[in-house]
Amino acid sequence: MGRIKAKPEFCMGCHLCEVWCAVAHSKSKHIIKAFLYEQDKPLPRLVVEENLPLTFALQCRHCAEPDCVAACISGALWKDPESGLVIHDPEQCVGCYSCVLTCPYGSIFINPGKREIVKCDLCTGLDTMYCVSHCPNEALVYEDS
Amino acid sequence: MCNMDNYKYLIIGNSAGAVGCIEGLRSIDKSGTVALVAEEDSHVYSRALIPYYLSGRITREQMYYRPFDFYDRARVSVIKGHRAVKIDSAERVVELDNGGRLGYGRLLIATGGKPVFPPIPGFDQQQNVFGFHSLPDLQGIEKELIYAHNAVVLGGGVIGLMAAEALHKNGMKVHVLELSERLLAPVVDETVSRLVEDALQKAGVALYLNNTIAQVNGDDWVESVTLKDGQIIPCDLLIVGVGVAPRAELAEGTDIAFNRGIVVNKKMQTSVPGIYACGDCASTYNFVTGAGQNLPLWPNAYLGGRIAGFNMAGIERAFVQGTTMNAMHFFDVNIVNAGINVTGSNQDDSLGVIQEYEQNSRNYRKFVLSESGQLKGFILVGQIARAGIFLNLMRRQIDVRAFQQDLFKKDFGYADLPDALRWELLQDDVILGVV
Numbered sequence: 001m002g003r004i005k006a007k008p009e010f011c012m013g014c015h016l017c018e019v020w021c022a023v024a025h026s027k028s029k030h031i032i033k034a035f036l037y038e039q040d041k042p043l044p045r046l047v048v049e050e051n052l053p054l055t056f057a058l059q060c061r062h063c064a065e066p067d068c069v070a071a072c073i074s075g076a077l078w079k080d081p082e083s084g085l086v087i088h089d090p091e092q093c094v095g096c097y098s099c100v101l102t103c104p105y106g107s108i109f110i111n112p113g114k115r116e117i118v119k120c121d122l123c124t125g126l127d128t129m130y131c132v133s134h135c136p137n138e139a140l141v142y143e144d145s
Numbered sequence: 146m147c148n149m150d151n152y153k154y155l156i157i158g159n160s161a162g163a164v165g166c167i168e169g170l171r172s173i174d175k176s177g178t179v180a181l182v183a184e185e186d187s188h189v190y191s192r193a194l195i196p197y198y199l200s201g202r203i204t205r206e207q208m209y210y211r212p213f214d215f216y217d218r219a220r221v222s223v224i225k226g227h228r229a230v231k232i233d234s235a236e237r238v239v240e241l242d243n244g245g246r247l248g249y250g251r252l253l254i255a256t257g258g259k260p261v262f263p264p265i266p267g268f269d270q271q272q273n274v275f276g277f278h279s280l281p282d283l284q285g286i287e288k289e290l291i292y293a294h295n296a297v298v299l300g301g302g303v304i305g306l307m308a309a310e311a312l313h314k315n316g317m318k319v320h321v322l323e324l325s326e327r328l329l330a331p332v333v334d335e336t337v338s339r340l341v342e343d344a345l346q347k348a349g350v351a352l353y354l355n356n357t358i359a360q361v362n363g364d365d366w367v368e369s370v371t372l373k374d375g376q377i378i379p380c381d382l383l384i385v386g387v388g389v390a391p392r393a394e395l396a397e398g399t400d401i402a403f404n405r406g407i408v409v410n411k412k413m414q415t416s417v418p419g420i421y422a423c424g425d426c427a428s429t430y431n432f433v434t435g436a437g438q439n440l441p442l443w444p445n446a447y448l449g450g451r452i453a454g455f456n457m458a459g460i461e462r463a464f465v466q467g468t469t470m471n472a473m474h475f476f477d478v479n480i481v482n483a484g485i486n487v488t489g490s491n492q493d494d495s496l497g498v499i500q501e502y503e504q505n506s507r508n509y510r511k512f513v514l515s516e517s518g519q520l521k522g523f524i525l526v527g528q529i530a531r532a533g534i535f536l537n538l539m540r541r542q543i544d545v546r547a548f549q550q551d552l553f554k555k556d557f558g559y560a561d562l563p564d565a566l567r568w569e570l571l572q573d574d575v576i577l578g579v580v
């Protein structure tokens with residue numbers, strides 16, 4: 001399967017990937033409505049690593065042998081054999097944070113209000129990968145492997 | 146020898162290790178016959194979810210660890226409600242409690258652990274005494290919940306405290322008894338113990354440290370317990386959560402080596418050819434100490450089973466990811482730890498400790514470093530985001546001294562690593578050199 005890769009030399013640290021990731025995973029998918037009016041504030045599922053002047057975005061690598069899946073006590077995380085995605089089912093998740101402890105990339109994010117986690121789903125069901133398509137300087141690319 | 150079923154792979158046990166094994170070996174061998182012997186009648190469920198169910202977070206159905214069609218899709222013959230009682234490793238046959246015999250090519254022992262019931266005067270199979278370990282335990286506890294007001298939890302470790310919180314959320318007055326002078330004693334250090342004790346006490350859980358049950362009172366039902374210090378506590382429900390011991394009866398009378406668990410090498414092989422073991426019944430490789438150790442934790446069981454599955458299917462893999470590791474939460478306190486926990490009592494001079502505690506935010510971080518600067522253990526309380534990066538540095542035996550102060554940054558990440566190290570760790574994840 002493919003994965004999203006960052007180009008640190010192109011990244012300007014604008015954090016728009018985080019903003020648009022949150023929008024992509026909001027109810028309305030509308031940047032204003034999502035942040036102003038939605039009850040569950042949308043959360044990004046990637047992080048801009050920052051140690052200025054260095055910046056680059058990092059999200060779930062959808063590992064071949066995912067540690068988060070091995071650690072999940074509830075069966076809420078699994079690796080889909082067909083798509084290669086590491087998928088999270090929020091209904092099944094109890095928020096034990098074993099995945100937070102084991103993800104080597106720190107790419108499982110805690111929703112502090114709700115004892116649950118969020119992670120990258122490569123924008124499954126959407127027409128584009130929002131972090132890639134909204135990066136103003138093409139510092140994120142999707143590479144098919 | 147009459148009509149005996151033969152399987153290429155035979156798994157004894159039906160929990161994390163068994164599922165890991167099936168998923169591992171089926172990713173390699175799609176057609177070899179697989180059978181699984183399960184003592185309980187239930188579909189595979191997660192024992193770790195018992196407190197979440199009891200506290201109302203999830204339904205009974207959500208306790209299942211895999212979908213109902215999991216075994217069918219993996220083409221596994223499941224023999225439920227029976228116990229394996231004997232292994233004949235010369236003939237490669239497992240005998241069941243109903244006299245049935247199963248032949249195997251490769252065998253995985255994933256029998257888990259059993260709750261320890263310490264010998265206490267007055268303990269006599271009373272009907273309101275339970276472990277916190279199985280569906281039958283859970284069903285028994287649920288029945289008592291209707292009438293019970295006072296719950297006594299014997300054991301202030303991870304299991305006991307999760308039980309205490311779940312019972313508290315059911316409106317019970319909960320009393321936790323801990324023999325040592327602090328909660329979670331072997332798992333975390335004193336600072337963290339005190340934070341957890343605070344959280345429990347604030348919620349209204351009664352703690353009795355340096356204390357235990359001297360006498361259980363009541364015939365068919367426990368009515369009260371007399372403590373070591375003479376106090377008497379009313380008790381409508383007694384939960385025993387002092388620990389779990391490896392279930393390795395099957396190894397008795399065989400050549401399978403046992404040392405606080407069925408001894409396996411990194412390939413999860415026991416000392417007897419064709420027989421593998423994983424999870425709570427086994428003594429497995431701890432990558433932090435380099436020694437074999439019983440590591441009865443969910444991720445270790447799943448991963449150990451998975452690695453066993455690969456090796457059973459003929460693909461060599463090593464189990465080098467296991468160590469002590471816990472993601473815990475008690476009321477509003479989140480804790481993660483992994484590796485060596487340095488406390489006053491087990492201080493090793495070759496290990497250094499760096500730590501920071503913020504009184505106001507109750508954030509705590511402690512890192513244990515070897516003489517050559519490698520992470521050997523850590524505990525985070527409060528701010529636990531991205532903790533896996535620390536585990537990764539530990540697994541890769543990175544010398545962290547050049548950036549050790551940054552480990553305390555709340556948003557510590559790959560950006561804080563020296564350039565060369567960062568790009569080495571992320572070589573498949575970023576594209577460099579394009580400018």
